[in-house]
Amino acid sequence: MKPVVSIIMGSTSDLPVMEKAAKFFDEMEIPFEMNALSAHRTPDAVEAFAKGAKERGIQVIIAGAGMAAALPGVIAASTTLPVIGVPVKGSTLDGIDAVYSMLQMPPGIPVATVAINGALNAAILAVQMLALSDEVLAEKFATYKDGLRKKIEKANAELKEVKFNFKCN
Secondary structure: OOOOEEEEEOOHHHHHHHHHHHHHHHHHOOOEEEEEOOOOOOHHHHHHHHHHHOOOOOOEEEEEEEOOOOHHHHHHHOOOOOEEEEEEOOOOOOOHHHHHHHHOOOOOOOOEEOOOOOHHHHHHHHHHHHHOOOHHHHHHHHHHHHHHHHHHHHHHHHHHOOOOOOOOO
């Protein structure tokens, strides 16, 4: 199957964060591709990727980057596809620099931005976008959301069974 989502990361060191999105797409049976492209080290490749993504059948792009985090913005500047940015926690400013870079995009070049290291939420947002025009996926996603509800209800029921012996001196 041709991929409909592209997961891009600025460096393979971002893979431990970005693989959460890949695992969710596997669970939802959504074909995706994954690449490492750097806005600073491979700018021509990033531009070529972004300009050709729609023609290749990509519908949503998830771009993870840390530090200056230019990757999602550079991609968004070169495509009409929705871009979801994942700020990756860096060593110096703990990802806050990446968050600001993604949030402060100029008008007309939006990057939907999730939490630091929030690749799973990026994938969930992408699925919600895709499900708008795919009833089978919408039903699969509704089942996923219902599973989240059931998990919390079960945990809450189990919590009620926990007993403590409180002592006052």
